Amino acid sequence: MLSNTQELILASSHDLLAAYILYLDVPECLDLEMPLDNPLKWVDEETFGGFLNLVWNQEQAAGPNVPILPPARPATPNMSNTSHPIIDLCSPAIPDASDNHAFAAASFAQAIDISSDESDDDSAVKGKGKKVDDKPGYINAKIYVTLKEDVEEVIHLNRVPQRWPVPTKSTAYVIDIDLDGRKPTKGGIAMKPDAFIKSEDPDSWGGGTNGSDSDPRNVLILDNLPCRRSQHNCQGADICEYFDSDLIQNYERTSNDDLSTVRNIFHHHLTANERDAATILGQTASFFRITRAKSCPCSKDALIVLKIRANGPDLNGKRMHIGCSRDKGPSAVAHYHTLIPKEIDENILSELWHDEVVSGDEWRDYTEPCATLLHPRHGRQKKCKHIHFHEGRLVIGDLVNRRCPASRVMYTPIDPTFKKCVVIFRGKHNHPPFPNEKVTFDALEDLRKCVDLFGECGATGGKMDANHNLSDNEASSTIAALGQPLNVKHVSLRSNRKIQTEVRKLKQNNSPVGVQWEGVVHSYQQELGLPASERYIRHLSMDGARKLLVTANADLARLVHQVKFICCDYTFKRLRSDLNEWEVTLMNERTHERVTISRIYCNQATTEAFKRVWEEFFAAIENATGQKLLMLPFHGEGKLRAIICDAEPAQAKGLGLVLARLNDPQISGINETDPDILLTYIFKVCVQHYDRGLLKLAAGGRSLVDYLKTFRSLEHPGDFQAFAKFCHESPLVAVRDWYNNKTMYPWYLPALNRNLSRMTAEAWMSTPDSTNLVESAHPAANQATGTGLGLLDAIKSARKYDFEVAASIAAAEQSMILRNTLNDTASRLSRRVGRAATRANKDEARREIINRIEETNKALEESTQISRAEVEKRKEIQEKQKGLRTLYKSIPSSQPIVPRSSQRSVRPHLQIPVPHAQNRTPIPQPTYPAPHPPSFWPSAYPFTDFHHHAYTVAANSSEDVVPNVPEFVQGSSRGIGGNGGNGGDAAGAGVNPYTPPNYGHGYHYN
Structure with a gap:
């Protein structure tokens, strides 16, 4: 069977074939090899098509009754020409010419009408074209895109639309991506024009073929450029099997901007949402559907059943629960189990579970047709979420696809340097256009702007949703960047889940190995090539199950050599990982500001783990500053006199083990080797943690708690003996256990009382007795870096924050202007005295109230005694x-x-x-x-x-x-x-x- 092009070649006159030979510019000696009576033997189909296209373009420019010379064959397509060749077969036939370069009119009288309603694979010659009228030499008007595909109109666009116009006649849209100006990428690779067009279209296109570079088609309206042809069919819409067909009966889309039909469907959907939640029946049916769809991990054959509670009703009065059919009592195998919420009716649930007719007439409200119409790419949902009843029984609607007759053909140049594409739509959509749920290129670009505004590490779905969840400053910043809130400008980003998904993709593109431990390892390996002064991650190790990570900014780490104390404490809000964060903070008296010099991350809190933490912290200080951290009690030099922590035994004992290794008696003069004793020379426990621990003994009365607090101020040995005797002989078991717990650690009580500590009086008096400094650093870091971050995000955000702090300190010394002039020692002392006075006044007021309460209690007791006397009488x-x-x-x-x-x-x-x-x-x-x-x-x-x-x-x-x-x-x-x-x-x-x-x-x- 002959192809369309072969039929066209056979229908060509000898004069046309002779002109084609001249077009090929072959030597005369080869004319005998090109018999005009048998053109299929030597005519190349693609070359001949290009020849016809150029001839017809020249004819259109010359006008009727003008002889047309055979055109010169171009070496390469000229894509710089702004004109686009359009085949026009409506012109009169070309008259005969005496020379060999003219064409016979009869050659056009035999033109063939080729239909383009079908794809290349199943196109067929429809026969000779019908003439427009009785005048000889005229045929139907067609614009050939290829030799097999024609349209009635060509429209040029310089931007890829999100919603395409709906043509009234066969139309080819030619899009110049270069004029569009947008440079879409996917995974860091530039997207092809057809892929970009598909990503912007809100409809769902699938099936068909994506085309192949090995089977190109010459596109005449792209200067005969070889192109890849792809064809896809509209995937229609997914509807509930109980869908109200009247909503889209005989629907045919005439405009992609008319959302009235889909808006009406959406309002029906909202009404159904309200109805499902309005009644006990609706809530019970929803609970039934959720639990019935569950499965038990014990076995694939296990069933989820409704059971009677063996121990009677639960706290909500429910006599039944949902469980596994194989759950017969305590066993090593986990079984599915859930309680019935209080708003669920057990009687209705039992009827639903046994597929019985529901009592009452309330189910009749759920017999109306459904309005669920979803985009085909809606995820794994296979069932309608709305409640449906039929003759009193619950039925679950399946989602079925409503097929659409619309299709789309695209021609994309194989040469990637030509950023053009031809798009042809065939057929009409039988479903309304969907809302703008697809995240477009412009939405992603604005989202990237917001991510850059907040920083990659601080960017979260909530922060990007500036219209709801941000503070005024953050929201105004977003509006300043975009002109309006992000989810107002792009309604596709109204879904917080989509924002989270896109933000996660952006982070994954920047961190291909992830944002947890693997991503940190990758970042650490990249930093190894940097100078020590520029590195941030100072140590990374994984010893068995223990992971340890130490970070420090070099400029901030140098400050530790100038201070008398450091405070250490855990912080938990900033990080969402299996590792915990541990901060080391000091007071920079030069600029009067609190500074966190190191952040350490570890997933264990044992003594051995903290021993490694302290070792690597000291090593990180030496690595960042080029100088060991000198502690006055042990090195005989340096300024560090105290390390203040909470009462965590593991971190104290870990430090003691490190001190035992560092201590040189010939230098320090300390001949102790016991780690617990060495701690008493430098370690202090936070008194606030001590006082908070006493609240557990409040049942013993306020006077008991007040007395136990006095331990910090005891001076004489007799006072300590009396305190110990009081605790040992206390009638309260809690007090005895509390004191025994404290005396288990020889370093604990000396870390609270200066008369038991081996620290010098000057060292004790000149350093704080609490970890408030590092405690106050936690919320500042949380505000600056964000909370709930992945490990890599937490480190990156902390790196940025620490470098900003270091830059601020440098700027203060350079500009001679302090950031906070009211944070010097005198100002801090004044505020502390004021707070102490306020606390004293509040305590006095509380004591006054307590005294009055005791007086009323005494009066009440006396009145009770009088009443008893009357009763006796x-x-x-x-x-x-x-x-x-x-x-x-x-x-x-x-x-x-x-x-x-x-x-x-x-x-x-x-x-x-x-x-x-x-x-x-x-x-x-x-x-x-x-x-x-x-x-x-x-x-x-x-x-x-x-x-x-x-x-x-x-x-x-x-x-x-x-x-x-x-x-x-x-x-x-x-x-x-x-x-x-x-x-x-x-x-x-x-x-x-x-x-x-x-x-x-x-x-x-x-």
Whole structure:
């Protein structure tokens, strides 16, 4: 079967073929090798196509009825020419010419109409083209992009659009990337024009082919330049299987800027979000879907099931929980398990779990069609997130692809120096355009500006989102750089997750091996070639599982030779890694500012690890400054007199081991070899940490805590002995354990009290007794460098910060202007005195309040004693009343006698009938000691009778009452309290110990 080009060659006249031979400029001796009757034998298809293109361009420029000479064959395509050749077959046929250079009109009358609706692979010759009218010599208007692809219009663009215009007719867009001006890269490599165009398009294109450089196509409108042809199909949109088809019924995209349809769909989506969260049914169904999709790590065959709790309801009152079907009790294998939240209905959950019809009619609200329409590149989501019910049962909608008939063809020059591309769209999209969710080149460029503004190490997703999470200064800086907040200028960056992803990519491009330990190793290896004064990472080692890293700025490290003390402490907020950061800080008295001279990172906190930390710190100082760190007690020279830390035993013992190795008795005069003893010559413990530790003993009272705090000021041996005796003999176990813990370390108590320390009085008095200096350095570093950083980011940001501090100190000495003139020794002392006075005033106010509370407690206790006396008095009165009742019962009478008082009748409900005297025989009652009321009984109830059972009514001192006597049946065991007489039982035996026994009356009836 002949190709399109071969059909065109066969349809050409002899005159046209002769002109082609002249175009080739071959020797006459070879004419016999080019028979005009058999052109397929010698005509090259691609060359002949270029020849026709040039001829038709010359014809268009010359106009009708003008003879056309055979054009000269160019050596190379001229891409500098701003004109773009367009094939126009609408011109009249060229008349015959007598010379060999003219063409016969009939050669154009036989032109072939080649359709471009299909790709190169399945294109077919449609036959001879139909004429526009009856006039001979005219054919259909077409602009040939290649010999097999034609369009009706060519539009030139000098910028890659994000949203392409929707053409009304077949159109080829020619884009000049050089005129665009943007230089897109991916992984540091310049992107090809077609890849850049695809990255900017918000639609999803896939399938088809990316083309091949080995199978080029000459593009006529690019001066016959060989190009790679790629063809892709639109991937459409993913919708829920319960999608409301009316939302996009018969939809055909006419504009990429019209977002009204997708906005309507989005509003339906928001309504569904609100409905899902509005009801218990919706929340329960969401919880069911989440837990049902889980799997247990114990086995692939294990099922996630709903179980009854063996230990009864949990704190939320839930009787069931979600667990693994193979979980039968305690085992070494981990099983999936989760509790049911309080807002979940267990009954509904059980119905959903067993695929039953849900009770009630609330499920009918979830039977409406869905509005989920997603970009095909939405990730791994395969199910619709909205809640759907069908006939009372929960159904989960699958996401299905709605195919789109639109396609796109691109021609990209194989020569990378030509930054042009031809884009042809075929067909109409059957789905609305998506929101601008794809992060474009311009958005990434502005994001890079923000990253440069904040610094790579300080850049985070939250900081880049200037419209929400930044401080005023940071937000204003972003607006100053971009003219508006980043996520306002580029809506594709409204998603914080996308910002985090792009920031992470930028960091990975700059740190290809990562931002944790491997990245630090790479950075350290790069620094090894620098002079010692320019290096920042001074030591890096990995000994087994222990990782150790020491950093120091050389200019800052020199300051340690001029100070009397250094403070050391952990900081945790700045770093997000398996290593912890340990800072060494001092006070630079020359410029009155706090300076952190070294930051050490380690993943262990053992004695051996800290021994290495101290060794490498001292080595780093020597490496950075060219001078050993001299400690006055051990070297006999130098200014360093004290090292102040918290009470961490490992770091103290590690330092002691290093001092034992450094100590030379002939130089220091110290003949000790015990590391714990050597520590007492230079080591001090922070008193703030000591005081905070005493708060654990607050249960012993404020006076106990205050006394334990006085240890720091004890002077005489007797005071220390009394303190030790107090702690050893304390009735509180916590106090004894606390003191035993302190005495475990021989260096601890001497590091708190100057009378126990071996430091000189001058060294002790001239150095601080707390680590506040380094504690205050933590938030300053956090603010300057950021928090939650990876290890490499933390080191890079600290490097930048430390170099800025060093530059500030140098600038102060150069300019003779201090950054803070109110931070000298006198000013700091004045502020410290003021703070002490403020604390003293607050303490005095607190003590005054405590005294008043104690006075009120004493008054309350006294009132309680008075109340108890009144209760005792009423007990005596009640005993008298009891005796009178007994006497009353022993008098035979046919009518009850009601005692009266002050002419006032007893209330009717107290007049209870009493059995006739002649029908009963009184039983002697035993006498029991009256129990005392509970000591905690509230004084607000002074008239409560503690001696009578529930049937007895209490009275005040101005009333008499008729005894409330219940009727008894002879021989019955219904005696109330006591022994119940002969007919009672021992009901009082189980009485509450705080409830006085009720003595039964135990009557016998004859």
